[in-house]
Amino acid sequence: MHKRRMLICATMAVFAFSGKVSAEEVFKIGSSVGLTGYAAVVDRAWRDGLAVAAEALNEKGGLLGKKIQVITEDNHSQPQDAVVGYRKMISSDEVMLFNSGCVSAGNFAAASFVMQAKLPMYLCSILPQRENEQVWAFSFLAPPKFEIESRYRYLKEKTGIRKIGLLYDPTPYALMMKGLGEELAKDFGLEIVAQETYKADDADMTVQIGRINAAGGGAVVKIGQGGSTVTAAKNIKQLGLDKMLLLSSNDDGSIFSQAGEVLGDRFLFVAPPVQLPKQLQPGPSKDAVDAFLKYWKPKYPDRDPANSARAWDSMMVLAKAVEIASSTEGKAIRDATEKVPAYTGAYATFNFSDKQHVGITENPFLIGKFANGELVIAE
Template sequence: MDRRLGALAAALLAFTSTSALAQQVYKVGSSVGLTGYAAVNDRAWRDGLQLAAEAINAKGGVLGRKIELVVEDNRSEPQEAVVGYRKMMSNDQVQIFDSGCVSAGNFAAAGSVVRAQIPMMLCSILPQRPEEQKWAFSVLPPPRFEIEARYQHLKDKTDIRKVGILHDPTPYAMLMKDLGSKIAKDMGLEVVAVESYKQDDADVSVQIGRMNAAGAGAIVKMGQGGSTVTTAKNIKALGLDKMILMASLDDWATFRQAGEVLGERFLFVAPGVQIPDAIPAGSAKEAAESFLKVWRAKHGDRDPNAGARAWDSLMLIAAAAEKAKSLEGPAMRDALETLPSTQGAFAQFNFSPEQHVGITKNPFEIGVLRDGKFVALK
């Protein structure tokens, strides 16, 4: 009997010690595509979170607790994302999510996350259901900003008035595809062809050929990853020496390969952190340079785009915790809605009860690879 009591006491002591340790950290879960089509961007997202966590923890953490990141690879697949989210909620007991750019995965898991009343900060667009949007916050610029920046360049700087849209099946690209046709009309452009592809397609020559036959002078691509390089190579192989390829927000690794194929006929949308020389003096430049100093010290000349938004997202979470004076889900959700306007490394963020997409001013310039360097195309 005494042995049983001793074993029980030891077990209770171990449980108490574990519980006490758990209370000393603030667990932030992140579902990211460390493999699959989103890997380049989501690896940078994870690394930006880690740098932000280190910076916040060096100053004492949030409300006296150190941030502990819990990362699950969703392999860029919705089903894997659901499994990872459930694990982080049940096994790891995360208190908030700060997840990567796989929109479909974030959508698939949103229902169970909301039922647990856990806020979600996302690299992706918001889930579609209003009850899920209530608990989700996005640091991705609205898709229309990407489209408007590209169309404005065509309208102001070229004589191209007919474009083709090339998109993948992700929710983000599908949303941009629909917006692209509408916004074109408003800006005096004509979408003459809309073509789709899968992320692992090794050739999109047929789609490009149909757009060219329809009279498109530029391809407005909606989707990230290596498919952009495939598109650039196919344009060159088809001998379309006047066609312009305009890419979505993506990583330098992708931009460099496509730019080396098409030269200055390859254009892309870029935030200030990707082309910092284009940022005017002021608070935006100071915030970007502060982040870039930390990023470059750890990652050298690696692309800072996704890392900067991840850094900003965790800084916003830390600011919400200080505002709420609580780490409980509902209190954090309410605090995120009522944060004051905040200048981040990537952009200015303005959340409100009605506005859960934090970037409300277009942060994009049109970039180009020139003499081996990424610069704003003026």
């Protein structure tokens, strides 16, 4: 009996020791993503970009010897569901950092208690609105003004259109961009003659587009992502508006291709270089794109790489922050992220500092179009 008791105790000790070592060897990253709902196309790409980056980093030993494990929770593109997922990942999964998708409202809703847990937030979306929450958050989204400026510059320099309409959804990101669109229009000699809103799941926007046309708008500057862009393209064609342009926000290439097939070269979109890889010249940007595509293309040869590239870049910045910090503790990573030197990634160049938590400080965007079955630069 005594020997049996000793054997049982020894076995339990081995399991306890093994479990402890296993926990120490894993770095858990939580990700709140909209795998269903309006953000699904972009957030699925974000999830998959995190996964291929984790694979690449784990091949090199992970983060200070700890293997990266990405834990995702579907927020269904709804802020209330994001809160539930965030709380679960903190309490049950014991994640060490968040790297979440593009549902801004969901990230906003969770930011206060993520801050209280002293966990860094790397975000596909814009930063939370409160300054004390921004201290813990880092955005890998290009400032909204860059998307507006790129489209406005194209209209000014490449077309004779001076009257435009804004078509936007009610998300925090879109509302912010709409405000910037209003502010920047005069700088480019443009007049906003109509502003129309829509819901992400609207099946028809002919009324809104008709109003823009009636007001004299020669182009629709659409603010918002997902299938609604394809709907808008179809509606423009259905209304017989043969001269109207549709300029879309940055989005997944599958959306661009579908809308381009409807409107041809009257559909234009904002694109980072990785979305137009054939256009890249040799240099650091091309090297970063190639490093990412080495992992991405074998797994997803037919999928657009843009939003996944941004997720990949966020993980590479994380790896550099951990290296600087020589630690995987939350506050140490937060502090070190501010000290990461300018990083040229597959999507853009990122420059974080103690005063700059929006990493993209130089406009990376090109204007693209759909031609001959592929996405190319619009001349």
